[in-house]
Amino acid sequence: YGSAETHRLRHWRTLKGPDCMPAPWSDFEPVVQHTFSITPEASRSDFIDICYANEISDDVIDGFDSLDGRLIFKSADEAREALAAAGALSD
Numbered sequence: 001y002g003s004a005e006t007h008r009l010r011h012w013r014t015l016k017g018p019d020c021m022p023a024p025w026s027d028f029e030p031v032v033q034h035t036f037s038i039t040p041e042a043s044r045s046d047f048i049d050i051c052y053a054n055e056i057s058d059d060v061i062d063g064f065d066s067l068d069g070r071l072i073f074k075s076a077d078e079a080r081e082a083l084a085a086a087g088a089l090s091d
Contacts, residue, residue, distance in 0.1 A: 022090040023059040025080060031056060031064070032076045042079070044069045063088030 031050050035042045047064040050056070066086040073079045083089050 021059050022088055023057065023063055024091045025083075025089055026091075027057065027060050028063060028080070028083060028089070029076070031060065032079045036076060040074070042073045043071065047079070 031047055031054075032042075035046050035050050039046065044064055044067040047067075048061060051061045051064060063083055063086070066088050067082050071082060073082065080089070
């Protein structure tokens with residue numbers, strides 16, 4: 001991540017408001033696994049589309065929304081690392 005992206009991610013909770021809370025990986029994992037079951041690469045919007053189609057919690061949607069939209073993920077591990085760097089994971 002570049003310095004501007006790092007700065008944005010560091011202040012994610014402030015930008016998203018007081019009602020946005022990090023969520024455990026176990027809340028993100030089914031979305032990530034499902035996404036990779038239908039495509040070999042995924043972007044932030046792919047994860048969010050799956051969330052909306054399946055009535056996933058707002059905290060998980062906000063977590064995915066905190067990711068840089070320019071990034072393409074090739075594995076669940078990459079997605080988890082990015083969510084952790086964004087402060088979206090509670091564990």
